[in-house]
Amino acid sequence: MDKTAIQKIIDILQKEYDISGYSNRGNAYEVLVGTVLSQRTKDEVTWPRNKELMKKANTPEKMLELSEKEIAKIIYPVGFYNQKAKKIKELSRILVEKYGGKVPRGREELMRLPGVGGKTADCVLCFAFNEGVIPVDVHVEVIAKRLGIADWKDKPEVVRKKLHQFVPKDKRNSINALFVEHGKRVCTTRRAYCERCSVVKYCPKIMKK
Known part of the structure; x- marks a missing residue:
């Protein structure tokens, strides 16, 4: 996973989900x-x-x-x-x-x-406060690990640090909302429904802990 792929994933998910409520x-x-x-x-x-x-x-x-x-x-x-x-x-x-x-x-x-x-x-x-940080909940953590941004052994604080390294500051505020919505519908904590995932071509599908 590289920064270009992350940007494409963000762009696709922003078109797919309405996160204005967040x-x-x-x-x-x-x-x-x-x-x-x-x-x-x-x-x-x-x-x-x-x-x-x-x-x-x-x-x-x-x-x-x-x-x-x-x-x-x-x-x-x-x-x-x-x-x-x-x-x-x-x-x-x-x-x-x-x-x-x-x-x-x-x-x-x-x-x-x-x-x-x-x-x-x-x-x-x-x-x-629109500070450009990424809150790491269970959806963000699991998706970041499946994408290969973080390792399965990483604690949430490490996942946060690695996400901040990959995601430009001006895009960070949307990551939590996008990953939460995607995690609820497609890339769930229990199972990844890759067959209906809009960003699957950018995903290495790292499923095992």
């Missing part, structure tokens, strides 16, 4: 909270519940006015809703006390917040 998830706080909610929960469940939560509290200050029980009730049935309610309340408190109610733009600062790991931090940087 960049319309709200401001940095909305994206941060929504991404915490999305952990181990499907998008179809996550984002409607996040929308309802934001109607009640769309700033850290307003979130602190809600109890954990109130937050949990609103975000149900996202996975681990009680634990996530606690994390959302705590990260909101830190944002108010340490950052004046603003979401920090630094990856390391974001990762110090409760419930925020590398992927969640990158989602905020990518979808809220």
Whole structure:
């Protein structure tokens, strides 16, 4: 796999999938909270519940006015809703006390917040701040490995680093959304449906771990 092939894959997938919804998830706080909610929960469940939560509290200050029980009730049935309610309340408190109610733009600062790991931090940087980073979720990880960009033994942080080496910065913000959509429909985590893949001719089809 080379950079030219990656560019062709991006071009083809951009024509195939409408990813406009990924960049319309709200401001940095909305994206941060929504991404915490999305952990181990499907998008179809996550984002409607996040929308309802934001109607009640769309700033850290307003979130602190809600109890954990109130937050949990609103975000149900996202996975681990009680634990996530606690994390959302705590990260909101830190944002108010340490950052004046603003979401920090630094990856390391974001990762110090409760419930925020590398992927969640990158989602905020990518979808809220347009920073040109690639959030590596399971779909991105599997497709990157099947394409031969990363090795099967690589951890998500290594996959991220290798993707950044291959993909120009101005194209990185679209990679997560494109690979997620392709991963849901064609190149799934359980099976790659190569017979209906629009980019199969550029793929070395590295299937074995």
